[in-house]
Amino acid sequence: MTDRQDMTTPGAKSDGMMSPDVAARRVAASIGGRRQRERRFKSYGLIAIGIALAFLVILFASIFSKGIPGFFQHYVTLEVTLDRAKLDPAGDLSLQSLYDGDARGAIRAALYEATGASGRSGRKAAGKIISQGAEQRLRKAVIDDPSILGTTQSMVFAVDDDVDSFLRGFISRDTPEADRRINDKMIGYIDQLVADNRIEYAFSDYLIFGSASRNAEMAGIFGAFVGSMLTLSVCLVLAFPLGVATAVYLEEFAPKNRLTEIIEININNLAAVPSVVFGILGLAIFIGIFGMPRSIPLIGGVVLALMTLPTIIISSRAAIRAVPPSIRDAALGVGASRMQTMLHHVVPLAMPGMLTGTIIGMAQALGETAPLLMIGMVAFIVDVPGSVTDPGTVLPVQIFMWADFAERMFVQKTSAAIIVLLAFLISMNAAAIFIRKKLERRW
Amino acid sequence: MNEVATPAGLESGALPMDTVGNVYVESPRITARNVDVYYGDKKAIDGVTLDIAEKQVISFIGPSGCGKSTFLRALNRMNDTIDICRMEGEIKLDGEDIYAPHIDVVPLRARVGMVFQKPNPFPKSIYDNVAYGPRIHGLATNRAELDDIVTQSLERAGLWDEVKDRLTQPGTGLSGGQQQRLCIARTIAVSPEVILMDEPCSALDPIATAKIEELIHELSNQFTIVIVTHSMQQAARVSNRTAYFHLGKLVEVGETGEIFSNPSHEMTRNYITGRFG
Numbered sequence: 053m054t055d056r057q058d059m060t061t062p063g064a065k066s067d068g069m070m071s072p073d074v075a076a077r078r079v080a081a082s083i084g085g086r087r088q089r090e091r092r093f094k095s096y097g098l099i100a101i102g103i104a105l106a107f108l109v110i111l112f113a114s115i116f117s118k119g120i121p122g123f124f125q126h127y128v129t130l131e132v133t134l135d136r137a138k139l140d141p142a143g144d145l146s147l148q149s150l151y152d153g154d155a156r157g158a159i160r161a162a163l164y165e166a167t168g169a170s171g172r173s174g175r176k177a178a179g180k181i182i183s184q185g186a187e188q189r190l191r192k193a194v195i196d197d198p199s200i201l202g203t204t205q206s207m208v209f210a211v212d213d214d215v216d217s218f219l220r221g222f223i224s225r226d227t228p229e230a231d232r233r234i235n236d237k238m239i240g241y242i243d244q245l246v247a248d249n250r251i252e253y254a255f256s257d258y259l260i261f262g263s264a265s266r267n268a269e270m271a272g273i274f275g276a277f278v279g280s281m282l283t284l285s286v287c288l289v290l291a292f293p294l295g296v297a298t299a300v301y302l303e304e305f306a307p308k309n310r311l312t313e314i315i316e317i318n319i320n321n322l323a324a325v326p327s328v329v330f331g332i333l334g335l336a337i338f339i340g341i342f343g344m345p346r347s348i349p350l351i352g353g354v355v356l357a358l359m360t361l362p363t364i365i366i367s368s369r370a371a372i373r374a375v376p377p378s379i380r381d382a383a384l385g386v387g388a389s390r391m392q393t394m395l396h397h398v399v400p401l402a403m404p405g406m407l408t409g410t411i412i413g414m415a416q417a418l419g420e421t422a423p424l425l426m427i428g429m430v431a432f433i434v435d436v437p438g439s440v441t442d443p444g445t446v447l448p449v450q451i452f453m454w455a456d457f458a459e460r461m462f463v464q465k466t467s468a469a470i471i472v473l474l475a476f477l478i479s480m481n482a483a484a485i486f487i488r489k490k491l492e493r494r495w
Numbered sequence: 496m497n498e499v500a501t502p503a504g505l506e507s508g509a510l511p512m513d514t515v516g517n518v519y520v521e522s523p524r525i526t527a528r529n530v531d532v533y534y535g536d537k538k539a540i541d542g543v544t545l546d547i548a549e550k551q552v553i554s555f556i557g558p559s560g561c562g563k564s565t566f567l568r569a570l571n572r573m574n575d576t577i578d579i580c581r582m583e584g585e586i587k588l589d590g591e592d593i594y595a596p597h598i599d600v601v602p603l604r605a606r607v608g609m610v611f612q613k614p615n616p617f618p619k620s621i622y623d624n625v626a627y628g629p630r631i632h633g634l635a636t637n638r639a640e641l642d643d644i645v646t647q648s649l650e651r652a653g654l655w656d657e658v659k660d661r662l663t664q665p666g667t668g669l670s671g672g673q674q675q676r677l678c679i680a681r682t683i684a685v686s687p688e689v690i691l692m693d694e695p696c697s698a699l700d701p702i703a704t705a706k707i708e709e710l711i712h713e714l715s716n717q718f719t720i721v722i723v724t725h726s727m728q729q730a731a732r733v734s735n736r737t738a739y740f741h742l743g744k745l746v747e748v749g750e751t752g753e754i755f756s757n758p759s760h761e762m763t764r765n766y767i768t769g770r771f772g
Contacts, residue, residue, distance in 0.1 A: 308578055378615035382678070384576060386628035386685055387605035396627075397617060 115467050115474070122468025125256040125269055125461075126211045126219045128182065128245055130162040132190065136201040139190075145198055147191075155187040159209065166250060167241040177237035181245070183210040185258070185270040210258060211251070213268035213461040215242060219251065222460050259468055263434050264450065268461035271454070273469050275436045279349055279429070279444030280418060280476075286353020286440055287360060287417050292410050294357070295364030296399075299406070302365075303372045304394055323362035330359045331426025339427060346428030347443035355423045360413035367409025371402035404491040411484035415477050421448040447473045515760045516749035520548040524689060524719045525570060530584035532565050532574065539565045541743040542584075547689070552711060552720045554730035554751070557740035558766065563723045566740070567691050570721065571607035572600050588689070605632055608682035612694040614674035616666035616681070621658050624666040624677055625649060628685035644684055652680035653710050672703025679710060683718070690714065692722040696729065708733050727767060731755050739763045 139158060142149035160179055163169070169178035186209040194201060210216075214233045217223050223232050225239060234242075245251050262272020298319075306312040334355035338344045344351055375398045383393040399406075424430070429445050430453065437444030445453075447469065454466040523546035532540035540562045547553055547570075555563035565574065572593060574580040586593050593603055605628070616624050625645045628634075635641035645662075649655040654676045658669070666677050675695055682690055692711070696704040711720060711733045724730050730737050731751060738748040739760070747760040758764040 376615075378611060378613055379617065380576070381573070381609075381611055382615040382617060382681075383627075384573065385571075385604060385609035385611065386631075386681060387601050387603075387608075388627075388631055389601050392631055396631075401618065 115470055118464060119467030119471040121220070122464030122466070122471075123256055123259060124253055125258070126216045127208045127252050127254055128166075128211050129206055129208050129250045129252065130159065130166055131204055132158050132162040132207050133204045134158065134194070134201050139194060140201060145195065147195075150191045150194060155190045159186050159190060162207075166248065167244050169237075169241060174237060177235060178241050180238060181211055181215050181241060183212050183269045184267055185210060185265075208252075210269045213459050216269055217460040218242065219246075219253075256468075259465060263436055264432055264445065264453075265434065266432075266457075268457070268459040268465060271462070271465055273447065273450055273472060275433065276445050276447045276450035276469075277472075278436050279352075280446040282349035282437060282440050282444065283352040283356060283424075283429075283446055284414060284418060286350055287356040288410070288414060290354060290357035291360045291364055291413065295361050295410070295413075296368050296406055298361075299365050299368030299372060300394055300399065303369050304390065304398070319362050319365050323366060326422075327359050327420055328422040328426060330355050331423030333358070334423060335426045345441070345443070347431045347433065347445070348441050349429075349437060349444050349446075350440040351427050352424050352429050352446065353440065355427060356417040356420060359420065359423065360410075360417050363413035363416065364406070364410050367412070368402065368406040371405025371409070372398060374405065375401045404488045407487050407491075408484045411480055411487070415480045415484075418446075418477060418480065419448055419473070421452050424449050425452075447476070514544065514745045515747040515763075516754075518545050518745070518748055520546040522549050523547060524549040524589065525721075526585075526587045526590075527566075527570075528585045528587075530566070530569060530582065530586060532562070532569055533581045533583075534577070535579045539743055540569070543745045545738060545745060545748060547719060547721060548736070549719050550715060550717070551736060552715045552722060552734040553736040553738060554734035555721070555723045555738050555740060556725075556727060556730050556766070557746075559725075560742075561740040562743040563738075563740045564693055567693055567721060567723050568609075570689070570691055571604050571609055573604075573609060575600060605685050606687055607689045607691060608685065608687035610675070610678050610682055610690065610692045610695050613698050614671055614678055616669070616674050616677050618665060618667050620663045621649075621666045621669070621677060622662040625680050625684045628681060632685055634685065648680040648684040649677075651683055651714070652676045653706065653713075654680055670703070672699050672706060675699060675703070675707060676710065679707075679714075683714070687718065689719040689721065692720065694723050694725060697725060704729070727755070739766060741766075 135158065136143070139153040139155060140149050141152050159182060160175070163178050163182060164175060167178045167181075169175050189209055190207065193205075193207065211219070214223070215238070218234045218239070219242070223234055229236050242251075258270050258272045260272060261274050262270055263275035265271040302312065302316065306315075334351055338351045338354065339346055379397050379401065380393055383397045384390075388396065424446055430449050431443060431445070432453070433443050433445055435442070451466055451469045451473065454462045454469065525547040527543055527545045527547075530540055530543045531538060543566055555567060557563050568574045569582055569586060570593075574582065582594060588603070588606065592598070617627065619627070622645055625648050626641055629641060629644050635644055646655065649658060654673060657673060658677075666674065669677060675698075679690075679695075696707050699707065708729060711722065714720060715735075722730075722733065734751045736748065737751045737754040739746045739754065739758075739762070741762055747754065747758060747763040749759070754763065755767060758767055
């Protein structure tokens, strides 16, 4: 209809070309709709970002509100009488002698005195207030400074995890006595300790320096942290050179034929293989066929290296491809061989991209749980691994295990461990950005 | 018109196809005989026969896609880097077939250097840019010798006075014209016999272009220079001989003065007078 009208208006020309007036009018008419569509499109984007941000905020708020208290726990201060004959019966300060000695008795005695507990049930209740790790602390204090034997020292011990939960208010006094893990007698003693100012809420050294433990108040991430470090080192040492060499070969030297095409497709597909499959592969080959021990960071690192390789190869190839061909021409033009061109020019220029890909791959590997479960790194291991062939576990698996434990205090410890893992990941990504910026300046 | 002189003693194969003018010279540095270059199935160079004389400048002119750059890159086997590229015929440097199976491209490219269209210094210091070639070929036995080579190359390239105080600064920080002269210094640092230049001034302003042209003139005392250019004035200014390419064929070759004042072939005449191309 409008066409017909326009044709008849004086502005319309008869030779079929639209007059500028008509064109301008039609453009003006369409512009409102176009602007509106653009606004709508923009608002969709904003909504998407808003939702993503909201989830991020919820995630962080939840983790930090639960996790920050996990970095702290309650301690009790006791005056312990360190009787040389009782604590070190052999008198040579050897571990054997200290273990034969009655450290528990010394702590209990101090505890009974502080709470005024008496009678069999009273003493039993008072004994439950303190962590089982207290004896270990006492022995360590004696080893560190033997001169304290024969004196009375004011010492700080962690309280039991149930007592900690009670002090945090997670266990209510109003619950019937039979339904709570703290009986009325214990509450009385705890109130007494609080009134005497013997209870303090302080930074939890167990969390950072402790190893796996069934006792929530003693459990820490140190063993898992060391395990993660060892596993990642193995992963890096294997995956980085292999990945870069593969990328360089495929990009610069491989003949372009069917075989290399198939290899390329397979590498790209490997990046999408569920990580647990790599775990099964590690289990079948390294443990099943080669008969290597379970739970060791060496195998964990190898499995994670397999998983990380596609990421490193793909990003390294992209980085190599991004090096301008003029640089290759320049090097070849002065008579550099292909290898010299690669090693002197292309690889150094592609290095920032390669390193970024590697660090992102490492960050993925650091957060990986499933393949490590398959090769047994989920075992409960108290000792900190000293080498890549010692049994160990890693941070995400430790978090996975803690999340499974029933004790209330493990909830906070889990969140605290997640915070540590996140901090670790964020610093790795920051390192990736830093390296990229630092090296790119030469371009 | 089709006077094709075959000097006695030149063991040339078939006669060149359709080329007008004298493709042969007295003392050739490079001899190309019936050269065909293919990109996959497409024939980019079709039966080119040409001699390149010692210590002369020869320029290749012709419309875009005529194969002049392809032919240039065939002279130091830079086309080898392109997988689908295939070459037939014969190119000899000082009587030696450069496409023979035993020939290593590394020493070949040291003898036949190349300067590219876009200035492409390495993202390294000015010193390292020039020193790179001598280093990989082991031309200097000690640091003092290397310093000498770098200094002389930069002087020959007319860049020394501008950069002598900042040799450690990156070569990429120089202006376009300076970068191109740095690339020339890098090329002559390995003392090549022949320098190939692929439109060396197309990315430069007229002042920088004038400097490069002056440089080409000076360098022709010592080097054999082959230059591909889109600018006919440039070809007229810098070269002794000029070769006109069209659709992969060498149409006409001759003394530069002759080509520009009195071209024999109609296509050359049309191109030079700006009627097409």
